[in-house]
Amino acid sequence: MAASKLFNLLALVSVALLTLSTAPVSVNALVADRSHIPAARQIAGHDAVAQKRRNAGSLNKRCKSNPSTTPSQTPTTTPSITPVADQVSTPTPTPTTTTTTSSAAPAATSSSGSGATSGSKKWGLAWPNGDSSYLANFARPNVGYLYTWSPYLPSGLAELGLQGIPMLWGWDQVTDFQNLVVEGYANIVLGMNEPNEPSQSNLSPQDGATIWQTYINPLQSKGYKLVSPACTDDDAGLTWYKEFFQACSGCHFDAIAFHAYTTNAQDLINYATTLHDTYNLPIWVTEFADQNYSGTGGQASMSDVWTFATEVANFVNSTPWLEVAFPFGAMSDLQGVNTDNALLASNGYPTDLGYFYFDWVVFSARRFAVVDMVKQLPPVIKHLLTLRNPEAWPSPPIERLNGVLTRTLNEAKQRNAENGWLVLSTILSLTSLREALEDDVYAALRKHAIRDAKPHNIEATIERGTALWNSIYEPHAIKLYNKLKALHPDFITFIIQAYGTVLSPLPQGKLEQGNLTRALGSVVGIATLRAEGRVGPQLTSHVFGLLKARYEQDLNEEDKYLASDEGTEWVIRKVDEIVDAVTADEEGAPAKVKL
Numbered sequence: 225m226a227a228s229k230l231f232n233l234l235a236l237v238s239v240a241l242l243t244l245s246t247a248p249v250s251v252n253a254l255v256a257d258r259s260h261i262p263a264a265r266q267i268a269g270h271d272a273v274a275q276k277r278r279n280a281g282s283l284n285k286r287c288k289s290n291p292s293t294t295p296s297q298t299p300t301t302t303p304s305i306t307p308v309a310d311q312v313s314t315p316t317p318t319p320t321t322t323t324t325t326s327s328a329a330p331a332a333t334s335s336s337g338s339g340a341t342s343g344s345k346k347w348g349l350a351w352p353n354g355d356s357s358y359l360a361n362f363a364r365p366n367v368g369y370l371y372t373w374s375p376y377l378p379s380g381l382a383e384l385g386l387q388g389i390p391m392l393w394g395w396d397q398v399t400d401f402q403n404l405v406v407e408g409y410a411n412i413v414l415g416m417n418e419p420n421e422p423s424q425s426n427l428s429p430q431d432g433a434t435i436w437q438t439y440i441n442p443l444q445s446k447g448y449k450l451v452s453p454a455c456t457d458d459d460a461g462l463t464w465y466k467e468f469f470q471a472c473s474g475c476h477f478d479a480i481a482f483h484a485y486t487t488n489a490q491d492l493i494n495y496a497t498t499l500h501d502t503y504n505l506p507i508w509v510t511e512f513a514d515q516n517y518s519g520t521g522g523q524a525s526m527s528d529v530w531t532f533a534t535e536v537a538n539f540v541n542s543t544p545w546l547e548v549a550f551p552f553g554a555m556s557d558l559q560g561v562n563t564d565n566a567l568l569a570s571n572g573y574p575t576d577l578g579y580f581y582f583d584w585v586v587f588s589a590r591r592f593a594v595v596d597m598v599k600q601l602p603p604v605i606k607h608l609l610t611l612r613n614p615e616a617w618p619s620p621p622i623e624r625l626n627g628v629l630t631r632t633l634n635e636a637k638q639r640n641a642e643n644g645w646l647v648l649s650t651i652l653s654l655t656s657l658r659e660a661l662e663d664d665v666y667a668a669l670r671k672h673a674i675r676d677a678k679p680h681n682i683e684a685t686i687e688r689g690t691a692l693w694n695s696i697y698e699p700h701a702i703k704l705y706n707k708l709k710a711l712h713p714d715f716i717t718f719i720i721q722a723y724g725t726v727l728s729p730l731p732q733g734k735l736e737q738g739n740l741t742r743a744l745g746s747v748v749g750i751a752t753l754r755a756e757g758r759v760g761p762q763l764t765s766h767v768f769g770l771l772k773a774r775y776e777q778d779l780n781e782e783d784k785y786l787a788s789d790e791g792t793e794w795v796i797r798k799v800d801e802i803v804d805a806v807t808a809d810e811e812g813a814p815a816k817v818k819l
Contacts, residue, residue, distance in 0.1 A: 346547065369387050392435065394419070416453040451510075479507065482496070482499060506547045512550070514532040553577070604793050633649075693719075742776045746770035
């Protein structure tokens, strides 16, 4: 039981750390001081975002005033959001195919049926910050796209797993657009920015059709998917779309984009639905925020912004034809938009709202106590965690153990997860497994210890432990380290050494028999705690540790699977099967398990 008790201690520390970091934080506080962040580099041609002001009179119909003239700052309740990580993608509607130019329907001739190509990644970055070093902090699991209100794209997007999308903002960018947006530069292109707005690209539908036919439509033959100009979500926008599609004879569209600035999430949902029902094309919302441009009623409170964000995110994640959504706010200066919509914090990482849209696992770990964190788990995993509180059991008959190990090994082979199976099965049944091994198999196993701390390796052990600590608790690792050190100077030192000695990957990699990857270390924690029972909070923290392992670089295919929602569910289920097999007898008399 020594190993299990050690993992219990480590898991208890994890829960304590998560609890220390769960207090709700005001976005205003997070964005107040950006003096240490490099100034956002203005991308060429990006004058648009610097002039993000609206004609209030033209927006009265779409923006509803906040009912409260004195916004409350009471923290909102836990948002309930449908997570998108590792979800099964649903086929999107095929664009309408028509050659009628007198109708409002666009003449779409795409055979692909979709402008999106990043699977289940339904969120994008509206990014005015150029090659800022903190872009990597926003390359989160739910984020698949980035645009800059210009033809220019930051470098290194492919390495970050992001698709860059050039835009032809308006007439002023035509030359740059022609020079940059050639075959192979990107795969998707965005049309003009708010052409129905005098303060933006300010184009008549006929001029918009001319730009599209001359500069954008030819890109279809060069492999580009074409996303329409993005109007504002008002009646003027609907009129502009109708006249534009009528004027754009022979034009091709893969999706329709729009912008939404409103204090009522249902307004955004209704507008998106109207566009989809009218044109039978996938929809992109390429800017949105909880913003009141009506001139009366004040701006939304932080609590209101959370309610708005939750409704929008649930709609985006549950609506197949809503392909991509780009929340506005990944910048230091929101240009007059309610700053509670800020997505970029002063440390160069996402705010809580940014994590909410882009990375629900980190958001849950940052914002909620363990009890609330459980609510944010994928439903099947959450259900599994609440099913059992088993007592300890004695070792099983070898025949029973052999049966369950053979069955679960075959499943692991089908999932390319043999190492994961070996870790969870051996940690749960070391004594009986040793008795079941053939002599020649046992003779081939490593006999020397590789995780003992000695003078010559203690520095490397601490370095590994620190790296593992940082990977789990980023971006709070330093703060939490200092908090635990304040409790007792040796406490955090012991934890880091234990992480480095027991759980962290060793530098030998696969060359060393029994080495653990970052994901397999979490599998060890889950297996021991699930078998131990009655340690739900500790188990929950290690489940989140496994889910966060998906962010590690250069993951092998097995670790990608184990760290996915499906893989984590599989680990928990296989632990339960093995635990069932080691139950003493049919009557289930409690006894101490031999590990």
